[in-house]
Amino acid sequence: MATIKDVARQAGVSVTTVSHVVNKTRFVSDKGRARVEQAIRELGYVPSAVARSLQRSATATLGMLIPNSSNPYFAEIVRGIEDRCFGAGYNLILCNTDDEPLRQCKVLQVLAERRVDGLIVVSSGEDPALPGMLSGLRVPAVMVDREIDTLPCDLVETAHMHGALLAVQHLTTLGHRRIACISGPAGVVTADQRVEGWRMALAGLGVPSAGLLFAGDFTSESGYAAMHAVLRMEPRPSAVFVANDLMAIGALCAAHECGVAVPDDISLVGFDDIELAHFTCPPLTTVAQPKLRIATMAVDMLLERIEGRRQSPRKVMLQPELRVRASTAPYRGTSR
Structure with a gap:
């Protein structure tokens, strides 16, 4: 690979002159600039981003942690963040913790060694070392989707409890009363908040929730297994609130296997x-998170801190919306 010295030798100028042309840091005559640019093209020279970052104490790179890169929800968030980063002149390094809380600190250390200018973090669950690690890095950070109470940093999240209330209220408006819930993993804040919203909605109607909670882990496999358990109940619930779309897709598959029609029977x-929710059979009624707004705000808030335009932490709570499709219908049974 050609070096800056090779370019200087080929152009017949000093290394300093090549540096000024590449970095646009000082005037270089048109003749000198033309020789340098021609040498760069002939040699295929690529400036070292590492060297430039060391000189400027910035890399124009952000790091991002997500729990599971195979989850379409996180993939859609990442796509929005990458688009916003590109528009702002930043690159994004993405790391997947594979839903392992204890892996988070190791991944953060890797990102710190890459000298990222800021961090966007979706935590994988409870890890007592994570707040201290993030504070110790002294790098601006924004949490997305999942708050850490003990960490004073920026946060962008959706009102998960309110979203669950919207879902259950929609079902009760349709006449359903025996409503099961397939939850996400215990200890993950978003999962706990959605379960709490389900409980609150039923309690507000004086409807019991005991025995109607089934554990999942945000994967389609866990939704599939939990739905089989729901369908074995006597009497069977007439509706199910599923704490994410991936599990709901697994639940749809289980219902189909058991000959239970959605929404006629449940x-x-x-x-x-997620985008796939439009294309399930039937299309899935779901609570929409404003993913593009989450992504945009996360990057913008982080750049405010990196560029020194704001010092104090900021928390933004975005409101979800119900998207009614064909997987819900009025209650048609006789027993409650």
Whole structure:
């Protein structure tokens, strides 16, 4: 690979002159600039981003942690963040913690060694070392989707409890009363908040929730297994609130296997509104998170801190919306 010295030798100028042409840091005559640019093209010289970052104490790179890169919800968030980063002149390094809380600190250390200018973090669950690690890095950070109470940093999240209330209220408006819930993993704030919203909605109607909670882990496999358990109940619930769309897709598959029609025999509501929710059979009623706004605000808030335009932490709570499709219908049974 050609070096800056090779370019200087080929152009017949000093290394300093090549540096000024590449970095646009000082005037170089048109003749000198032309020789340098021609040498760069002939040699295929690529400036070292590492060297430039060391000189400027900035890399124009952001790091991002997500729990599971195979989850379409996170993929859609990442796409929005990458687009915003590109528009702002930043690159993004993406790291997946594979839903392992204890892996988070190791990944953060890797990102710190890459000298990222800021961090966007979706935590994988409870890790007592994570707040201290983030504080110790002294790099601006914004949490997305999942708050850490003990960490004073920026946060962008959706009102998960309110979203669950919207889902269950939609089902109760349709006449359903025996409404099961397939939850996400215990200890993950978003999962706990969605379960709490389900409980609150039923309690507000004086409807019991005991025995109607089934554990999942935000994967389609866990939704599939939990739905089989729901369908074995006597009496069977007439509706199910599923804490994310991936699990809801697994639940749809389980219902189909058991010959239970959705929504004729049982109604189903998911959470997230991933793109696949439009194309399930039937299309999935779900609670939509404003993913593009989440992504945009996360990057913008982080750049405010990096560029020194704001010092104090800021928390933004975005409101979800219900997307009614064909997986829910009025209650048609006789027993409650």
